[in-house]
Amino acid sequence: MPNPERSSILLVEDDAAMAATMVRALRSSGYEVELATDGERALALASSRTFALVLLDLRLPFVDGYAVLEKLRKRDHVPIIVVTAGTELADRLKAFELGAVDFLAKPFWIEELLARVQLRLKRPKRSEVARRVSLGTRVIDLDARTVTGVELTRVEFDVLLFLLDRRGQALTRDFIASGALSVGGEVDARTVDSHIGRIRKKLGAEGLFISTVWGVGYRCELEP
Amino acid sequence: MSVSLGRVSLRPSRRPPLVRGTLGGSLYGRIVVGTVLTAAGVVAAVYFIVHATLVDVGRTWGERLADRTRLAEWRASCEADPRHAAQDLGDGLRVVPFDVRSGRSLAGSIDHALATELEAGAPSAVRVDWLGRTVGARLLVAAGGEGPCSAFQIDRRLDHLAVKEIRVAWATALFVALFVLLAGALVAVLRPLLRRLSILERAAAGVGSPEVARQVSGSDELGTIAEAMARAFEQITLDRERILREVRVRDEFIADISHDVRTPTTSLQLSLEELDERVARDAPDARPLVRRALADVVYIASLVANLGMARKLSDENGPLPTLRPVDLRSIAERVALRCAIFAKRQGIVVEHALGEAPVLVMTDPVILEQMLTNIVENAIRYNEVGGRVALTLDRRGREGFVVHVRDDGPGVAPSELPHLGQRTFRSSAARERDPRGSGLGLAIVRAGCDRFGWTCGFATLEPRGLEVALEGPVVTETPPPGAIIR
Ligand SMILES: Nc1ncnc2c1ncn2[C@@H]1O[C@H](COP(=O)(O)OP(=O)(O)OP(=O)(O)O)[C@@H](O)[C@H]1O
Ligand SMILES: [Mg+2]
Numbered sequence: 001m002p003n004p005e006r007s008s009i010l011l012v013e014d015d016a017a018m019a020a021t022m023v024r025a026l027r028s029s030g031y032e033v034e035l036a037t038d039g040e041r042a043l044a045l046a047s048s049r050t051f052a053l054v055l056l057d058l059r060l061p062f063v064d065g066y067a068v069l070e071k072l073r074k075r076d077h078v079p080i081i082v083v084t085a086g087t088e089l090a091d092r093l094k095a096f097e098l099g100a101v102d103f104l105a106k107p108f109w110i111e112e113l114l115a116r117v118q119l120r121l122k123r124p125k126r127s128e129v130a131r132r133v134s135l136g137t138r139v140i141d142l143d144a145r146t147v148t149g150v151e152l153t154r155v156e157f158d159v160l161l162f163l164l165d166r167r168g169q170a171l172t173r174d175f176i177a178s179g180a181l182s183v184g185g186e187v188d189a190r191t192v193d194s195h196i197g198r199i200r201k202k203l204g205a206e207g208l209f210i211s212t213v214w215g216v217g218y219r220c221e222l223e224p
Numbered sequence: 225m226s227v228s229l230g231r232v233s234l235r236p237s238r239r240p241p242l243v244r245g246t247l248g249g250s251l252y253g254r255i256v257v258g259t260v261l262t263a264a265g266v267v268a269a270v271y272f273i274v275h276a277t278l279v280d281v282g283r284t285w286g287e288r289l290a291d292r293t294r295l296a297e298w299r300a301s302c303e304a305d306p307r308h309a310a311q312d313l314g315d316g317l318r319v320v321p322f323d324v325r326s327g328r329s330l331a332g333s334i335d336h337a338l339a340t341e342l343e344a345g346a347p348s349a350v351r352v353d354w355l356g357r358t359v360g361a362r363l364l365v366a367a368g369g370e371g372p373c374s375a376f377q378i379d380r381r382l383d384h385l386a387v388k389e390i391r392v393a394w395a396t397a398l399f400v401a402l403f404v405l406l407a408g409a410l411v412a413v414l415r416p417l418l419r420r421l422s423i424l425e426r427a428a429a430g431v432g433s434p435e436v437a438r439q440v441s442g443s444d445e446l447g448t449i450a451e452a453m454a455r456a457f458e459q460i461t462l463d464r465e466r467i468l469r470e471v472r473v474r475d476e477f478i479a480d481i482s483h484d485v486r487t488p489t490t491s492l493q494l495s496l497e498e499l500d501e502r503v504a505r506d507a508p509d510a511r512p513l514v515r516r517a518l519a520d521v522v523y524i525a526s527l528v529a530n531l532g533m534a535r536k537l538s539d540e541n542g543p544l545p546t547l548r549p550v551d552l553r554s555i556a557e558r559v560a561l562r563c564a565i566f567a568k569r570q571g572i573v574v575e576h577a578l579g580e581a582p583v584l585v586m587t588d589p590v591i592l593e594q595m596l597t598n599i600v601e602n603a604i605r606y607n608e609v610g611g612r613v614a615l616t617l618d619r620r621g622r623e624g625f626v627v628h629v630r631d632d633g634p635g636v637a638p639s640e641l642p643h644l645g646q647r648t649f650r651s652s653a654a655r656e657r658d659p660r661g662s663g664l665g666l667a668i669v670r671a672g673c674d675r676f677g678w679t680c681g682f683a684t685l686e687p688r689g690l691e692v693a694l695e696g697p698v699v700t701e702t703p704p705p706g707a708i709i710r
Contacts, residue, residue: 015491018494021498059487085486087479087529089589092590106490107489107492108493109494109566110497110498111497111565112561112562112565170614172579174618174619175577178619214575214612215575215613215616215631215632217577217616
């Protein structure tokens, strides 16, 4: 029984082995998958029900993948990610022109496939911006600009906030400097190091949340 | 100017002979004939002028000498003794009487040719001899009446000095004639020759344009060279077209292969990825094997992609990639994600920090993606288990960007840094460690930077590792939204 909560994906792929691997991976990530091994079947399936996403290999037997893309696209406005071995820019441009939303270039990885699919199916969750953030045992109040148990300077608080907003992402010193420090004019990226050093020291055990990323800069980790 | 036809093979069977040997036709023959004719003309002219002048002089001289009184005197003494009437008058003058009717003389020999003129009724006949061994003039005059004393032959021999003068004058005239002749020949022959040579030179400079070579028409050597050049050019044009056609076929072949290889590579890559999952769970000791296989698959894929790209980038006659506004950030992100997956399976971490806003640059997105992939894949491939790779994108002021790819692998020796990006260069360490590798990757990065007007720098990191930096300008004015490629 199809689960209405689960996103359903139409996979159009003629290579049986590849299709099997892709279906397995998509299913185990929680998607519902229908497989069509040629263009005819794909079009028939697409008109019989609606899908949240179509994954279309442009190299299909007997028919031109682009024609299938165009027909699928005309039927309804389902987002289509094309899988292509084409190396020419023209191939990509053509796919985009015919309405593809993204492409996956061969050879690809399963993880890459899943990432691309997820990017399309992830629902934008515009949750209320939290005004209080917790970092380990400390709570950061964005309105009062306070951290429990610690005195941070205005600049240090800005830097911490900048990192917290992008938790889990690595950030370069330049990016932090231009985003959190510049009060007009360029700021030396090295001053970021000294600010971070002081923030870490003041936060104590929670300082471990801010890690140095080799070759990049800093990151506020989700877990210490 | 040198025309080398050495390497062009002209198949003689299908072509008329190149050299035409007729005297009038060849350049040499023309020069010879022209020179001889002009020389003969000048010599003849000089001869006739000198001769006519001398004859005139001789006649007036003779006539003055043989006036009526003198003639009467000579006649009187002749009639006294016709047999001994020849007399030397001194100063090289000698008078011999003869019969105007028979042309015979009782006193000496008479010039028959001149005598016949008198016989025909002329009052006098004159001959000037200025070329032979005896230089002088001879005058035959009729004295009236009949008999052995009715005419006189008067000879005048010139003395040695006068002879010399005449000869010098003659030689000078000849030299002048010769000089005039040569100058004339030079002007006449060289002018058109130079003109045609310059056409020939133009033709030689423009290999591949047989029409220009054909402008130097003619049946002499120059014309022959021009014709040979025109043929060679035609051959070259044909060869060029054939080679281009072959190259095109080969290029399409490479493109097709590189396209077709992608599908099996994908399924191989997917299978290995799945296998790696299972091996990690059930047989961790076999992981290095899978790792090697994965690295090989990635290597094959990038080799095939690089081959196609190198062909495109090195094709000087091919179309330049049209540069369009591209979001460098999203392309870098795609590369980072993809490479991180591969790296993870090699026990290497790839971090990326690309900022949040799109960074628009003028580029070809396919080439750019390949360039970044090559740099990051190097950083992974030459690294060891536990290694780290970082891909960052930052703005350089308002107008520029800089991409850094850093790794903490073995790096390259500082002395080898300048060679990075030279086609087929591989560091000695890399060759030792891994015999695979074409040395194409960074050459494509360099070529791409050249095309886009970017710079590409390499630096060694402390304590170890390599840093690759790409820098270039960003698009400052906002293009229409549809024009941006992500
Ligand atoms: N990150 C790196 N660390 C150490 N050496 C590197 C690194 N990047 C490049 N090199 C050196 O530069 C050489 C040239 O690299 P390049 O990518 O052009 O060719 P390749 O990797 O040998 O072959 P391929 O064409 O498959 O990429 C490499 O062989 C290696 O010696
Ligand atoms: Mg390489």
